[in-house]
Amino acid sequence: MENKKLEVLRLLEENGRMDVSTIAKMVDEKEKKVQSMIDELEEENIIVSYAAVVDWSKVNEREGVTAMIDVKVTPQRGVGFDEVAERIYRFPEVKALYLVSGAYDLSVVIDGNTMSEIANFVSEKLSALDSVISTTTHFRLKTYKHDGVVFGDEDDDDKRIVVAP
Template sequence: MIETEVELLRLIEKNANLKVEKIAKLMGKSKEEIEELIASLEKKKAILGYSTLIDWAKVENEEEVTAMVDVKVTPARGVGFDKVAERIYRFPEVKAVYLMSGAYDLSVSVRGSTMMEIGHFISEKLSTLDSVLSTTTHFVLKKYKHDGIILEDEDDDDKRIVVSP
């Protein structure tokens, strides 16, 4: 991948809302060159989509529960972990699946309305798959940073009491 493509990808990874004109100005290119470059990267599937990061904790009555589930599986003969991962990522509750090194094979990010909803998904859908040997579930209690974005208000004063000897 050429340096210009990488520069463009880094810019839109930080802010997918940047206008083509702004990107062109930042990169010292014409609007048309940037449009062609974006189209080329989309065609190559280097750019898979555009998303917005939302702090759901700040949206009234819309909080979601997120869990990270460590999954130990039996890989399928001839295809390894790919078919198992594909079976898991097709569930609508699943937001991400990663092949991991270490004690567990897959890390699965799951979202639901309640802990109970996630629990039902794990016990009734995920754990019942033939290739799944075991799961360990970790519920996210608070998000501090996601995809490089700090979710806390940085200008909040430190509310802790100063303790001195």
């Protein structure tokens, strides 16, 4: 892939709302060429979606629960992990699913309204799949950084005490 397209991808990944004229200036290309690159990247499913990073802790009406579930599975002959992964990602509760290295095979991220709702998902849907050997569930307690965006106070002043000789 050419360098200009990579630059465009990096800029859009950092800020999906950046307009074409700004991107064109930053990569030193004409707007039509940049728009053509973006259209091509979307058609090839390299750019899959545009999303906002939301700090849900600041939204009083929404107090959901997010869980990361480590799943150990028996891979299927001929298709490996793909078949069981497809069965898992089709559940509407699943927000993300990753094949990972280490003690577990899959990492599933789900959102729910309560811990009980997540427990029901794990016990009734996920653990009930034939290929699933075991699960370990972790609950998100606080978000410090997500998709490169640091969460927290708007006041980013350095709070360290100045020490002078």
